[in-house]
Amino acid sequence: MTRILIVTPNWIGDCVAAQPLFMRLATRRPDVVIDTLAPAWVAPALQAMPEIRKVIPNPFGHGAFDPVGRWKLARSLAGQYDEAYVLPNSWKSALIPLFAGIPVRVGFIGEARYGVINRAHRLDKQALPLQVERYAQLAEVPGTALERPLPNPLLRRDATAVAATLTKHGLAAEPKPVVFCPGAEYGPAKRWPERHFAELARRLKAEGNPVWILGSKKDAPVADEIVRLSGGAALNLCGNTSLADAIDLIAHARFVVTNDSGLMHVAAALGTPLVALFGSTSANYTPPLSGRAAVIWLKLPCSPCFKRECPLGHLDCLNKITPEMVEAQARDLLTQGGPR
Incomplete structure (x- = not known):
């Protein structure tokens, strides 16, 4: 048996993007056991992957060093693993496998990690x-x-868990909802405007579709504005659902409309039809990996800029994506089984 520890990234989308690595390791080594060292907030996504045995909480936030704490955690893992794969490129992210004495430590060189990483790419x-x-x-x-080719990420669906989550939040199972994911942790340059989400919510509500808005507590003000502008056509669940709940609700959705965000990758890995809206970022780098995903990306001369806020002040890359365009793309997904 080969025992592997994966040091994961801190972001949900990045963890989903790492699943094909886990799949490949599991396929090539039938006797492998894979555990992850991951922040608590990404654990539900990892727990939905059949390749992962368990998630060990990583308490060290972005930028935190705490060498004593890392040493103590590492020593609690000593002797348990044969290999470690360190996905973040920082030097400190590789310290726990080193301190734990894991003999094979795999990763990209990044931040002069010679010796800390000893199977270096x-x-x-x-x-x-x-x-x-x-x-x-x-x-x-x-x-x-x-x-x-690589396999696409594939998160497990659990019908019993979905039903329990619907009951927990007092949500009707039918008709199936359209889910909006209007948040983007990186910054406003990745967010489709609230007024466009609101107009789409009004259109969907008029056709008899419930609209649920999912995201973190930080996304609640954006969701509140969508609800206000739509005249109450959407239900704001931001901050009231855990990531595990959000996974269940996205699995249940008729389709999803989402910015380039962690929940976009979750929806793709669940196989839920989705329309992904790209502006300041690139669908050539982090697309939703699903045959049931459509991307709307205008590819303006100023895009992708990868800025947190629009440096030109107009955000045309997202403002010019209209609700009509999104609705048409969603209709194609549902009636034809794939994107345009």
Whole structure:
């Protein structure tokens, strides 16, 4: 038996994008056991992956060093693993596998990690344009090409859990809802305008579709504005649902309309039809990996800029995506089984 510890990224979408690496490790080594060291807030996404045995809480937030705390956690893991895969590129993220004495430590060089990482890969961004490919490359022997094609992420659905979550929040199972995910942790340059979400909510409500808004507590003000502008056509659940709840509700949705966000990747991995809206970021790097996903990306000359806020002040990359465009794309997904 090969025992592997994965040090995961801190973001939900990145963890979902890492699943093809887990799949490849599990396929190539039938006797493998894979555990993850991950922040508590991403644990439900990892727990929905059949390749993962358990999630060990990583208490060290972004930027936190705490060498004593890392040493103590590492020593509690000593002797339990044969290999570690360190997905973040920071130096400190590789310290726990080093302190734990895990003999094989795999990752990209990043931040001068020579010796800390001892099965080191060099990142060729042109050869590996997609984030999912970069994680999966770590399953290969350093210096060899990535084996393609990659499987898409695939999260488990649990009908019993979905029913329990609906009951918990007093939500009707039918008609199935349209789910909006209007948040984007990175910044407002990734968010489709509230007025557009509101107009789409009014259209959907008029056709008899319930509209539920999902996201974190930070997304609640954006969702409140959508509810206000739509005249109450949507239900704001932001901050009232855990990530595990959100996974269940997205699995139950008729379709999802989402910014480029962690929940976009969750919806894709659940196989729920979705329309993903890209503005300041690139669908060539982090697309939703699903045959039931459609991307609307205008590819303006100023996009992608990868800025948190629009440097030109107009946000045309998202303002010019109209509710009519999104509705038409969703209709194509539902009636034809795939995107345009």
